[in-house]
Amino acid sequence: MKKICNDPQRYVDEMLDGLCAAHPHRYQRLGDSGRVLARARQAEAKVAIVTGGGSGHLPLFHGYVGAGLVDACAIGNVFAGPRVADCLTAMQVSHHNAGVLQLYGNYGGDRMNFEMAAEMAELEGMEVTQVRMTDDVASAPQQEAHKRRGVAGLVYAYKMAGAKAAAGASLREVTATAQKTVSAVRSIGVALSPCIVPESGTPAFTLDNNEIAFGMGIHGEPGIWRGEMRSADTLVHEMLDRLLEEIPAGRGERLSVMVNSLGATPLEELYIIYRSVAQRMADRQVSLVQPLIGRYATSMEMSGFSLSLCALDSELEDLLSAPASSPFWSQP
Incomplete structure (x- = not known):
């Protein structure tokens, strides 16, 4: 490799x-x-x-x-x-x-x-x-x-x-x-391809060509399921469903969202993901404050992304x- x-x-x-x-x-x-x-x-x-x-x-x-x-x-x-x-x-x-x-x-x-x-x-x-x-x-x-x-x-x-x-x-x-x-704050990620640890020179895990790992950790820890690739909107909706179970944001709430590349996922795809997040939050009448879109926490050259939601009150919004x-x- x-x-x-x-x-x-x-x-x-x-x-x-x-x-x-x-x-x-x-x-x-x-x-x-x-x-x-x-x-x-x-x-x-x-x-x-x-x-x-x-x-x-x-x-x-x-x-x-x-x-x-x-x-x-x-x-x-x-x-x-x-x-x-x-x-x-x-x-x-x-x-x-x-x-x-x-x-x-x-x-x-x-x-x-x-x-x-x-x-x-x-x-x-x-x-x-x-x-x-x-x-x-x-x-x-x-x-x-x-x-x-x-x-x-x-x-x-x-x-x-x-x-x-x-x-x-x-x-x-x-x-x-x-x-x-x-x-x-709550986060969840999805991996599309593995990364390579330099000392070993081999992939940290394996995925079939059209397989993804939903919920996988940033070191390749097991996630929630493995299955065929889904559309961006489908992935984002399942990820948000799981995050909003614990951050039940609705009308008038203010959140910050981080769309994070795990390494190889390009900005173009991150903005496609953010588009879906923004539409979902608009439907719930939630205000998104200072979105973070880019590479913030990676896993070498792993292809994939994570979503993080941060529920804001006045103090946290000022600090952000x-x-x-x-x-x-x-x-x-």
Whole structure:
């Protein structure tokens, strides 16, 4: 299988070399492994927000290090969690005596390593809280929502919590905002073709030529069903049916929607998808606020897309529109 790289074992480090060379005014690269990215100019006297996860999902996670978003990120190999030492370094470099929020996806390796790093940071005198994103409705039933995976909806949590921290809120307030966002966001995806992990050089899963996987996770985790390809409108309507079961928006409600490419799906197709979403929401007399359409959380070159809905109240809508700046998402 074809990959554009030099040495598959150096894939992540060479990507980080290029990323930092392209954006030296935004990033500093730290840690004995070089796997920690922090803001080039750290903001003092505010709550620090740190995140982390495996590579292969750019711009998630390290693409959202920036003003009004995340302060530092620990980075693992492709589809592998970051090291404990890197999680701790990310906290140390961004901590300015106002506390640290760990904000990341709900995956076993990430949980274990961030929890260990939190214990070590607390021994150094830091106040640490944790919020884990659990937006993937296909990964567990609603009554077991705490078991759900965190996927593209994590971007909303970065934005809301980052804006709250930038406004000078306390660690308790920033943590509450992040948790409120988790409760307000639901996501679901569909895969059309697999991706290739560089170290293995083979597809992460297999699909027949006309087969799709509805509800599949961003690492190839099993979804809800596999079947023949459907039209865009048919897929969108089933996805929205499942999301609206948990976010029952109707007349007068305000939502933000993210139409996210999982890697290979082009913008033209994302706008066909958004067309269907907008029509469905208009029928329900729901207002769509600041739609996000593009690559926000990918799975290497996987073909497919995800939909995320974020239910807005006045506070979350203000935070969504607050200024932010990173290499991959800037909000004037």
